[in-house]
Structure formats: structure tokens, C-alpha cells
Amino acid sequence: MGMVQATSTKRWMRGASAPLRGALLGLLLERPGHGGELANRLIARLGETWRIDPNDVYRLLEQLEAEGLASSCEEHRRGNERRTRLVYHPTEQTPSALTCWMETLMPREPVRLGLQAKLAVAREQDLRRLSVALREHERECLALAQLVCPSDGQARSWAALCMDCTRDAVYGMLQAEIDWTTRTRQRIDEYAARTS
Amino acid sequence: MRPAPPSLLAEPPPLLSFQNVSKRYPDGGREIVALDEVSFELHAGAAVGVYGARRSGKSTLLRLAAAIESPDAGVVRFAGRDVTRISSRERARLLRSSVAFLTSAGWLASPGETVLDHVAMSLGSEGLTMREAKRRALLALDAVGVAALGAEEITASLSLRERALVMLARALVREPRLLIVDEPAPMPSLGDRERFCAILRTVTGERGIALLIASEDMATLRGVGALMSISAGELCCSEERGTVVRLRPKRAAASGPS
Numbered sequence: 001m002g003m004v005q006a007t008s009t010k011r012w013m014r015g016a017s018a019p020l021r022g023a024l025l026g027l028l029l030e031r032p033g034h035g036g037e038l039a040n041r042l043i044a045r046l047g048e049t050w051r052i053d054p055n056d057v058y059r060l061l062e063q064l065e066a067e068g069l070a071s072s073c074e075e076h077r078r079g080n081e082r083r084t085r086l087v088y089h090p091t092e093q094t095p096s097a098l099t100c101w102m103e104t105l106m107p108r109e110p111v112r113l114g115l116q117a118k119l120a121v122a123r124e125q126d127l128r129r130l131s132v133a134l135r136e137h138e139r140e141c142l143a144l145a146q147l148v149c150p151s152d153g154q155a156r157s158w159a160a161l162c163m164d165c166t167r168d169a170v171y172g173m174l175q176a177e178i179d180w181t182t183r184t185r186q187r188i189d190e191y192a193a194r195t196s
Numbered sequence: 197m198r199p200a201p202p203s204l205l206a207e208p209p210p211l212l213s214f215q216n217v218s219k220r221y222p223d224g225g226r227e228i229v230a231l232d233e234v235s236f237e238l239h240a241g242a243a244v245g246v247y248g249a250r251r252s253g254k255s256t257l258l259r260l261a262a263a264i265e266s267p268d269a270g271v272v273r274f275a276g277r278d279v280t281r282i283s284s285r286e287r288a289r290l291l292r293s294s295v296a297f298l299t300s301a302g303w304l305a306s307p308g309e310t311v312l313d314h315v316a317m318s319l320g321s322e323g324l325t326m327r328e329a330k331r332r333a334l335l336a337l338d339a340v341g342v343a344a345l346g347a348e349e350i351t352a353s354l355s356l357r358e359r360a361l362v363m364l365a366r367a368l369v370r371e372p373r374l375l376i377v378d379e380p381a382p383m384p385s386l387g388d389r390e391r392f393c394a395i396l397r398t399v400t401g402e403r404g405i406a407l408l409i410a411s412e413d414m415a416t417l418r419g420v421g422a423l424m425s426i427s428a429g430e431l432c433c434s435e436e437r438g439t440v441v442r443l444r445p446k447r448a449a450a451s452g453p454s
């Protein structure tokens with residue numbers, strides 16, 4: 001069980017941009033690329049709803065380079081010998097960092113986004129890790145749902161009504177979360193059964 | 197987790213326990229796994245909610261809990277007794293005396309019957325006088341807040357909300373130890389549904405009746421002591437909480453290839 005609760009998490013794995021940094025590692029391992037190209041691949045992979053700003057991707061790549069998980073070198077643009085651009089490559093640490101991220105479920109990050117990002121760049125060898133992480137997330141959602149106060153169906157005051165609607169929103173979110181998690185886990189498990 | 201304090205008293209067995217319970221149904225040439233090695237425990241007076249989509253296995257889980265069906269593998273125990281190994285007659289007695297099963301599909305009122313008669317009739321085989329049965333029925337109707345429907349109202353004239361409450365009264369009148377509820381409230385109004393669920397929680401809580409409730413709408417399960425979700429016959433449980441309900445995961449998390 002310890003595999004999804006890493007005791008110490010690296011700096012690059014924390015914060016709201018952690019899913020994007022992790023996904024970038026996965027993309028770099030697939031093949032090197034310059035910032036703009038990696039941004040395009042990231043957007044294509046995760047979808048428009050993530051609202052990824054290409055400028056942010058340059059910043060994230062610099063952060064990864066500072067952590068030793070990416071290395072950049074200047075290369076000449078095709079057809080233009082005088083202008084160069086930075087092309088990012090994975091380093092020796094990149095594969096193990098990706099694996100570590102795959103099996104780390106942070107309590108405070110936007111977990112579902114993190115899982116989505118992991119799915120977007122997951123290798124087949126990550127299948128088990130994903131399944132375990134999804135299971136853990138489902139359990140967490142159930143535990144959270146348990147904490148939501150029940151409603152007696154007759155919120156008498158305006159304040160009580162508003163509070164109840166807020167709780168309803170939380171409950172709806174958790175339900176959607178659990179639905180997606182079970183569906184995804186089922187599909188991964190079916191794939192595993194088919195290919196093993 | 198803290199270790200349990202030493203106790204001289206032996207802990208009572210859970211009211212209901214599933215141990216590696218599996219159930220399969222044929223589906224054409226294939227087989228559907230409705231339950232896949234499901235294990236959990238429900239203690240007396242506890243409330244457990246099961247969340248699952250259609251065809252996730254939750255109704256199968258409930259039918260097995262009520263001993264209406266038998267598992268293909270594994271053991272279902274009620275108050276320590278293995279209900280998969282008792283005669284159908286004994287099982288029927290158990291079901292009548294200790295377990296009440298409430299499902300929105302189970303409305304069996306005959307036309308022209310009054311509400312009071314309908315609830316009292318469910319005590320038919322208990323050897324009570326009709327007068328006593330009606331007295332208890334009235335108490336049960338009062339407990340769910342529809343005593344006013346009482347003797348005069350004809351069952352056919354009830355709204356969905358009233359119907360659900362009368363069914364609840366019918367389940368309560370036999371004073372079960374376990375109430376099993378499958379999709380309790382197909383009511384159009386959200387307020388009605390939540391009010392019904394609140395009444396359900398109150399009447400079971402006050403009487404110390406254990407509650408096992410399943411729904412495909414999580415809001416219906418608000419306020420239970422423990423939550424489980426079921427998909428493709430596999431159970432996932434919220435964390436352990438005290439001794440209210442102890443849940444064993446199906447198997448330890450498999451470690452991935454490194």
C-alpha cells in the first residue's frame with residue numbers, strides 16, 4: 001500500500017502544475033522536442049479543457065531542467081542557419097522520476113487532474129500503478145463523501161438552503177469522480193486481462 | 197490505527213458478514229460476474245451505504261445479504277450463522293423475523309386495501325390478534341410520520357412519497373434487526389427524497405436497526421456510517437472507522453513491475 005503514499009515528494013511533484021510537469025516528462029521520454037512542439041503535444045494529449053498556455057510550458061521545462069530531469073541544447077532551425085532554438089531531451093533521471101510520479105498520489109494536489117495527466121502519458125508498464133492509484137483515489141472519495149452531512153430535506157432558512165446546496169455540489173463531484181475512477185479502472189483491468 | 201483496548205468480553209460477531217463471496221449469472225454463452233470475492237462486515241445498529249451504477253452488482257449483494265439468493269462461492273453469515281448452509285425453511289424464518297427488505301419494486305398492496313390493513317397484514321403469520329397487529333401497524337405508521345393516512349386511506353390512492361413511507365412502516369412493523377434497502381426513493385422531488393432518507397436514518401437509528409442501503413445516487417446515501425462502492429462486482433470501501441463496520445479489501449494491492 002505504501003506505493004501511493006510516498007513519504008517525501010520532490011519539489012517538482014508539488015503544486016498545481018505538478019500534473020503538467022509529470023506529463024512533460026512522459027512526452028520527453030517518448031521523444032525530445034523544442035518548447036513549442038512539446039506544448040502542442042501536451043495540448044493535443046490532454047485536451048483543450050486544460051487551457052494550457054504555451055508560455056507556461058516553457059517555464060515548466062525550465063523548472064524540470066533545474067531539477068535535472070530535462071536537458072536542453074540549442075539547435076539550428078531547419079532552413080534557417082542563423083536562428084537557433086532550445087530542444088529538450090530526457091536525462092538519465094527522467095525514467096525513474098516518471099515512475100515515481102506515477103505511483104505517488106498526493107493528498108492535496110488536484111488528484112483527478114493528476115491522474116488524467118498520468119493516463120495521458122502512461123506506458124504499459126505503468127498499468128498496475130495506475131490501477132492501484134485509481135483504487136486509492138476511489139477509496140479517498142468514498143471517505144470524503146462519508147464526511148458530508150446529510151440533509152433532512154427541509155432546509156428552512158436561506159442560509160441552510162445555501163449550505164445544503166454547497167454540500168450537494170461536493171457530493172455530486174465526488175460521485176462523478178467515483179464513476180470515472182471505477183470506469184477507468186475497469187477498462188485498464190480489462191486491457192490487462194486481454195493482454196496477459 | 198490504535199490497538200483495540202483489552203476487553204474481557206468477547207466481541208459479538210458482526211450482524212452480517214460476507215467472506216470472499218462470489219456470484220455469477222449466465223448471460224447467453226458467457227458468464228457475468230455479479231460479485232467477485234466480496235468481503236465486508238456490518239455490525240448491529242450500523243449503517244452502510246453501497247454506491248453503484250446499474251448492473252454493478254449492488255442488487256445481487258443485497259439479495260445475498262437478505263439470503264434471498266445463495267452465493268456460488270464464499271460465506272454469508274447472519275449473527276454468526278452461515279445462511280448459505282441452512283434449510284430454505286429456516287432461511288425463510290430468518291428472513292421473516294430478522295431481516296426486512298425494502299425495494300421500490302416490491303409494492304404488493306391489493307386494490308381497495310386500507311393502509312392500516314396493508315401494514316398490519318405483514319404481521320399475518322406471527323400469531324397475533326388482528327387488534328394487536330393493527331395497534332403495532334399504527335405505531336409503525338406513526339414512526340414514519342404517516343399515521344394520519346391510517347385506517348381510512350386506500351393504498352391505491354397514495355402518492356409515491358406516501359407509498360415509500362408505508363413500505364417503510366411495513367418493514368419496521370416486524371421489528372427487524374437488519375433493514376436492507378434497494379433504491380429507496382424513486383420520488384420526483386429532491387426534497388421528498390431527502391426527507392424520506394432522513395426518516396429512514398432516524399427510525400433505524402432510534403431502534404438500533406442495522407441499515408444496508410444501496411443506490412445509484414450518492415445523495416441518497418448521505419449520513420451512513422460507512423460507504424462502499426461497487427463496480428463490476430468488485431467492492432471498494434471507505435476507510436475503516438471505529439468498530440462500526442470493518443471492511444476487508446478483496447486482496448492486497450498488487451505491486452507493479454519495477
